[in-house]
Amino acid sequence: MEVTANNTIDETNVWGGGNKPLKASYGKLMMWFFIVSDALTFTGFLVAYGFSRFKNIDSWPIADEVFTHFPFLHGVDAPMYYVALMTFVLIFSSVTMVLAVDAGHHMNKAKVTFYMLLTIIGGAIFVGSQAWEWKNFIKGEYGALETKGGQILQFMDAETGKRVALEAFASNIDSPRDTHQDSNGIWFIGESSLPSYSLEEVAAGFVANESLVVKSEKIDETGHKIILSREESLLKIKEAVNVVEGANLVHNEYGNRLFADFFFFITGFHGFHVLSGVVINIIIFFNVIMGTYEKRGHYEMVEKVGLYWHFVDLVWVFVFTFFYLV
Amino acid sequence: MAHDTENLAIFRGLLKFKSNVQKIWGVLIFLSIVTTVEVILGIVKPESLMGMFLGMKTLNWIFIILTIVKAYYIAWDFMHIRDEKGGLKGSIVLPLVVLIPYLCFILLLEADYIFEVMRTGFVSWNF
Secondary structure (H helix, E strand, C coil), X not given: CCCCHHHHHHHHHHHHCCCCCCCCCHHHHHHHHHHHHHHHHHHHHHHHHHHHHHHCCCCCCCHHHHCCCECCECCCCCCCHHHHHHHHHXXXXXXXXXXXXXXXXXXXXXXXXXXXXXXXXXHXXXXXXXXXXXXXXXHCCCCEEEECCCCEEEEEECCCCCXXXXXXXXXXCCCCCCCCCCCCCCCCCCCCCCCCCCHHHHHHHHHHCCCEEEEEEEECCXXXXXXXXXXXXXXXXXXXXXXXXXXXXXXXXXXXXXXXXXXXXXXXXXXXXXHHHHHHHHHHHHHHHHCHHHHHCCCHHHHHHHHHHHHHHHHHHHHHHHHHHC | CCHHHCCCEECCCCEECCCHHHHHHHHXXXXXXXXXXXXXXXXXXXXXXXXXXXXXXXXXXXXXXXXXHHHHHHHHHHCCHHHCCHHHHHHHHHHHHHHHHHXXXXXXXXXXXXXXXXXXXXXXXXX
16 A cells, blocks of 8 residues: 555645635634525525515505605605615725725735725715614604504595695594503503594594595506595595504504514614624724734735625615515 | 635626726626616616516516626625635535525415415405
C-alpha cells in the first residue's frame, strides 16, 4: 500500500480543523445558515398571507385603494409612489453596503466608514417611512361600517364616484353614550375609545344624503369593488353593527380584517429586521472607526453584516410585490 | 472570498465590468429599471395584461417574475453568491428553491379549494 506523503498532510488538514472547505469562514457560513432559515420564516408568513388572500379572493382589499398617501400631498390620490420611494431607499442603502464591503477588501478604512454611514442613514429613513405608513394605516381616512358578519361597508358619492368620509355626512344626534371604562359595570369589559360618530349618526346621515351609496367588499370580474344601488345600500346599512375608523388587529376599515393583521405582522416583522440591522450596522460602524478591523487585518465583519442587510432588502422586494403590486 | 476572484460579468457574460465598484453601480441601475417598470405597470395597469393566466392575472405573473429577477441579482451580486463555491451556492439556493414553491403550491391550492367550498356551500358568509 503506497501512501504519498502529500496525501497524509492533506488528511491531517481536513480533519484537524482550521481549513475552509467551502472557501468561506465559519462566521460567514453561520450567517448564511441564519439567512436561509429566516428566508423560510418569511416564506411562511407571505404564503400564509397568500392563503388568506386566495381564500377570500373575491373580497380582498385592493392595495391601491388602501395605501394612497404621500408626504405633504394631502388629499391627493397617490397609490404606490411612497412605497416605490421606500424600495429605492432600501436598494440604495444595499448598494452603499456592498460598496463598504468592497472598500473593506481594499482595506480602505475611510471609505468603509463613509459607506457604512450612508447605509445607516438609508436604513433609518426606511424605518421612519415604515412608521409613517403605519400611522396612516392605523388612523384611516374615510371610516366605514361593519356588519355582524365582519363585512365592511364603505361610502361613495354615486355622482362623483369618490369615497366619502364619515365626517362629511354623519348627522349630529345628541347621544348619551360615553366611553365604557372597565371601572364601570362589568369589570373585565372596557373599550379604549369610541369612534367619532355613533352608528345611529352615520345611518341617519346616510339616509339624509340622497347621493350616497355603499361600496361593498366584493370584487367583480374586472377586479373592481362592487358598488350597491341606493336601494340596496339602504337595506344594507341596517345590517351594520359597528363604526370602524382606521385599522387595528380587530377591526379594519379597508376591508377584510386579516388584511390588517397580515400587514401589521409581516411589515412589522420586516421593519424589526431593518431596525436590528441598523443597530448592528451602528455597532460595526463604531468598530470600523475605532480601527478594530484594521488591527484584525480584514473587514470580514462588514461583509457578514452586509449579508444580513442585503437579505433584509431581498425580503422587502418580496413584501413590496405581494402587498402593494399583486 | 478574496477580491481577486470576483466574477465581473452579468447577464451570462453579455455585460462585463472593469471593476467590482462598476459592477455594483451597474446592478443598481438594472434593479432600479426593473423597479421602475414594476411601479409604472402597477399604476397604469394596462388592459391587455388583465387577462387570466394559470389562475392569476398576467400582470401579477409579470410582477412575480420581475421580483424573482431582482432577488436573483441581489443575491448573486450584492450577497456575492456568484463568487462562492458551487457547493455553498447549492446548499443555500436549493433548499429555498425546492421548499418555497412547494409550500406555495400546497397552501394556495388548499386556499382555492376553501374558497370554492365557501362560495358554493349553503352557508352565507355575508350577513
